[in-house]
Amino acid sequence: MSTLSRGDVEHVAHLARLGLTEDELARLEGELNHILDQYAILAELPTDDIPPTAQTIELENILRDDVAQPSLPLEAVLANAAEQDGRFIVVPAIIEER
Amino acid sequence: MTDPTRLHAHEMAALLRSGDVSSRELTEAHLATAERDNRALNAWLTIDRDRALAEADAADARLAAARRDPAHALDRLRPLLGVPVGLKDLVSVKGGQCTAGSRILEGYRAPYDAHITERLREVGAVILGKTNMDEFAMGSSTEHSAFGPTANPWALDRVPGGSSGGSSAAVAAFHTPLAIGTDTGGSIRQPAALCGVVGMKPTYGRVSRYGIVAFASSLDQIGPFARDVRDAAALLHAVAGRDDRDATSSPEPVPATLAALPAGDDEAAGILRGVRFGLPREYFVAGMEPGVEARIREAVAGLEAAGATVEEVSLPHTDYGLATYYIVAPAEASANLARYDGIRYGLHAGDGDTLANYLATRGGGFGAEVKRRIMLGTYALSAGYYDAYYLKAQKVRTLIKGDFDAIWATGVDALVAPTSATVAFQFGSRLADPVSMYLSDACTLPVNMAGLPGVSVPCGLSDGLPVGLQLIGPAWSEARLLGLARGYEAITAGATWRRLEPTELATARDPLTPTPVERMAALRAVGAH
Numbered sequence: 310m311s312t313l314s315r316g317d318v319e320h321v322a323h324l325a326r327l328g329l330t331e332d333e334l335a336r337l338e339g340e341l342n343h344i345l346d347q348y349a350i351l352a353e354l355p356t357d358d359i360p361p362t363a364q365t366i367e368l369e370n371i372l373r374d375d376v377a378q379p380s381l382p383l384e385a386v387l388a389n390a391a392e393q394d395g396r397f398i399v400v401p402a403i404i405e406e407r
Numbered sequence: 408m409t410d411p412t413r414l415h416a417h418e419m420a421a422l423l424r425s426g427d428v429s430s431r432e433l434t435e436a437h438l439a440t441a442e443r444d445n446r447a448l449n450a451w452l453t454i455d456r457d458r459a460l461a462e463a464d465a466a467d468a469r470l471a472a473a474r475r476d477p478a479h480a481l482d483r484l485r486p487l488l489g490v491p492v493g494l495k496d497l498v499s500v501k502g503g504q505c506t507a508g509s510r511i512l513e514g515y516r517a518p519y520d521a522h523i524t525e526r527l528r529e530v531g532a533v534i535l536g537k538t539n540m541d542e543f544a545m546g547s548s549t550e551h552s553a554f555g556p557t558a559n560p561w562a563l564d565r566v567p568g569g570s571s572g573g574s575s576a577a578v579a580a581f582h583t584p585l586a587i588g589t590d591t592g593g594s595i596r597q598p599a600a601l602c603g604v605v606g607m608k609p610t611y612g613r614v615s616r617y618g619i620v621a622f623a624s625s626l627d628q629i630g631p632f633a634r635d636v637r638d639a640a641a642l643l644h645a646v647a648g649r650d651d652r653d654a655t656s657s658p659e660p661v662p663a664t665l666a667a668l669p670a671g672d673d674e675a676a677g678i679l680r681g682v683r684f685g686l687p688r689e690y691f692v693a694g695m696e697p698g699v700e701a702r703i704r705e706a707v708a709g710l711e712a713a714g715a716t717v718e719e720v721s722l723p724h725t726d727y728g729l730a731t732y733y734i735v736a737p738a739e740a741s742a743n744l745a746r747y748d749g750i751r752y753g754l755h756a757g758d759g760d761t762l763a764n765y766l767a768t769r770g771g772g773f774g775a776e777v778k779r780r781i782m783l784g785t786y787a788l789s790a791g792y793y794d795a796y797y798l799k800a801q802k803v804r805t806l807i808k809g810d811f812d813a814i815w816a817t818g819v820d821a822l823v824a825p826t827s828a829t830v831a832f833q834f835g836s837r838l839a840d841p842v843s844m845y846l847s848d849a850c851t852l853p854v855n856m857a858g859l860p861g862v863s864v865p866c867g868l869s870d871g872l873p874v875g876l877q878l879i880g881p882a883w884s885e886a887r888l889l890g891l892a893r894g895y896e897a898i899t900a901g902a903t904w905r906r907l908e909p910t911e912l913a914t915a916r917d918p919l920t921p922t923p924v925e926r927m928a929a930l931r932a933v934g935a936h
Contacts, residue, residue, distance in 0.1 A: 313786070325741060325785040326762070327778055328770025337782055340841055344783060347842055348730045351799050354806070361801030362808055364625040364655070365858025366612040366882070371654040385518040389752030400750055401761050 313341050411436045412581040416490045416638040417670075419584065423470055423489045430470070430489030434463035434533050437491045441535060441582035447915040449557050449923045450567075450577040452496045453504055454536040462533045463489065469531055486641045486666065488531035493577050493586035496537035497544065497620035498629075500524050507620040508542040508552040508570075511747050511754045511772030521618025522653065523587065523629060523646040530645045535583055539573030542774045543744065544594055544622045546570050547847035550838060551776040555924040559602060560909035561872050564926050565831040568598030568847075571632070575602040578632045579909050585642050586632040591623050592732055593826075593851025595630045596863040600826035600875020603865045603909065605639045606632045607889065608851075610882045611858035612657035614643075615650030623739035624655070626732075626855045636864065636893040637668045643885060657883075665886040668893045675897035678890050680714035685819040689725035690850050695828040698869025703825045706866045706876045706895065710823065713898045717823065722810040727803050728853040733845055734787050734800035735856070740777075741784030747772065779841060808857040815881045821891055825850050826863040826875035834927045835936035850877065860885050864892045867904045 313321075318338045322329050329337070383396060392399035411419070411433050422428040438456050445451050466489035473482035482488055494500065497507040499517035501524075506512045520528070527534065541551040549557040549572030559567040560580040567576040571588030575598035578586050588595040590608035599606025607630045614629040621627060631642035644666040649658045669675040686707060691700060707717050749755040749768030757767030773781065787796035814822070828850060837844040854861040859879055866876035876895065880888035899905060914920050921929070930936065 317786075318782070321782050321786045321789065324789060325781050326745075326765040326769055327773070327781060328766030329778070330770075333775075333778065337779065340779060341782060341786070343840075344733065344779075344842060347845075348734060348796065351727060351730050351734075351803055354724075354727060354803060356799060356802035356806070359802040359805050361798055362805040363801060364611065365808060366610070366655070366657055368612065368655065368657060373651065381518055388518065389515055391750060391755035398750060401759070401764065403761055 416584040419490050420486045430463040430466040444915045447920040450573045451536050459535050466531045485530050491535050491583045492532045493538045493583040495588050499618035508540040510553045515753045522615040522650045526646050541570035542777050544570040558923040559831045563911045568601035570594040572598045574632050578604045591626045593848035596826050596851050599863040601831040603873030607862040610860045615653040615656040617652040621743040623736040636896050640665050640889045659883050662886045672897035672900045675893045678894040682715040683820050684717040684823045685720035687722045690824040702867040702874040724806045731800045731803045732852040734796050737780040737784030738787045738797050741781045811857045822879040824877045826877040830872035862892050
């Protein structure tokens with residue numbers, strides 16, 4: 310198992326889209342490494358021949374007929390959005406005009 | 408009549424049916440108690456008086472119709488009709504706030520009812536409000552709530568456990584006879600133990616999670632809190648079963664026996680005769696308080712005296728549970744919490760480009776523990792580390808589940824174990840070191856990893872604080888497991904500790920009592936932790 314550097318912590322924060330302060334980054338570097346130390350115990354277990362368990366009940370491929378079901382009214386869905394315009398949620402432009 | 412808040416739900420149901428009490432009277436009494444004590448306990452994030460009274464009036468109308476009109480006879484049989492219930496603040500109630508204990512959901516109003524909310528409406532339960540919790544159910548003390556911690560009614564400077572600490576404290580303090588919680592690593596059973604009430608985590612897939620704020624989707628399960636086993640069973644019965652909107656909810660039938668546990672103590676005690684219990688030696692961990700161990704050993708002796716056998720068994724991979732859990736749960740959480748983008752609902756911060764707004768919204772909206780878990784989970788799933796952490800943990804999970812399967816294969820009916828190695832701890836005592844907080848769930852989280860049902864029932868006091876006895880059973884054995892818990896309840900019905908109420912209820916009533924936030928600040932100021 311490995312150790313997280315300050316740069317790794319910043320990289321992971323970027324992947325997670327978390328804006329963190331200098332103090333938070335510094336504290337997390339210590340805390341995350343302390344927690345990762347606890348994970349080291351797993352390395353001692355041989356698991357090459359063990360299949361992974363993703364969930365514990367034997368349900369798979371739950372399908373239903375491809376029939377439209379009622380859904381929530383548009384106003385109800387949009388009501389919580391930060392900014393709306395008619396039937397749309399307003400977000401910052403992600404494509405530049407040319 | 409005695410104070411109606413002291414009644415069990417099944418006692419309320421009998422009085423409601425006979426017309427000796429109205430749901431409005433019951434609801435008023437509980438609202439008044441909750442509103443009066445909430446300053447000192449902070450068990451509730453929302454108390455919705457108007458909605459609750461409207462629901463109570465509707466329940467009274469249904470009860471009246473059932474009394475005179477044979478067409479409404481079914482309502483005569485509903486055990487929760489007109490009975491108050493509290494919901495952890497991650498259960499959607501249409502039009503109501505649903506914060507999951509987080510600033511990032513402050514102001515959000517649920518556009519629809521959760522499946523269990525619909526079910527509770529059908530059976531006529533009265534929803535009093537929403538209970539406090541660790542942010543996104545991440546924690547074992549309710550100290551990670553963005554809206555301040557909940558105090559334990561047995562000792563106001565101590566935690567109620569978590570993450571469903573508001574629900575457990577509200578039930579213990581007689582604010583409601585029933586409450587809903589969720590349990591991902593112990594979040595129902597551990598607070599039930601620390602507050603001296605009954606709490607059950609059902610089998611994974613037993614209750615639909617449609618409309619519940621997600622934490623770790625391969626582990627999360629909904630379950631009941633109550634002050635006795637029959638009430639917990641009745642609440643579970645009301646919400647359990649397949650729902651097409653949650654593909655992980657199971658078609659496994661919900662047995663009617665769940666709602667028909669024996670009322671009489673003699674009959675209930677008889678359930679224990681000939682039962683084979685296993686006592687997992689790994690659950691008597693280092694750091695276990697002697698008073699807790701003594702109560703568990705006494706409970707075991709009681710079960711044996713009632714005609715059960717208790718044999719020591721081994722769950723050899725128990726020591727790997729904590730590390731496995733703290734890879735799987737944060738990994739799943741990091742994916743689930745990606746939805747909080749500040750665009751569609753909840754907190755919106757920043758006025759720059761999309762990325763800047765994400766960083767500002769998520770950096771400002773999530774608390775420290777949630778950030779820690781998102782970071783851990785994102786790291787465990789990131790390129791180059793997936794095999795070493797997440798896949799490895801999923802494999803160890805197979806071994807942990809195999810430990811339990813091997814025991815059931817020997818004919819053991821259920822396991823008996825401590826729920827928590829310690830009684831309720833003081834505010835702040837486990838905040839400085841996240842790993843010490845994570846250890847709070849060492850005896851409960853393997854049960855989530857294996858997807859099994861587990862129930863915590865009170866088994867006495869240690870230093871004046873409640874101790875919980877955990878019973879664990881094979882998948883889908885809730886009715887059997889609650890029957891065994893009812894048996895244990897019956898054989899201890901005469902114990903002195905059964906008649907004790909939480910010691911600080913009178914202090915909680917006092918308007919001069921400090922709030923939990925003030926208590927935490929005072930402890931910090933004197934350098935207690």
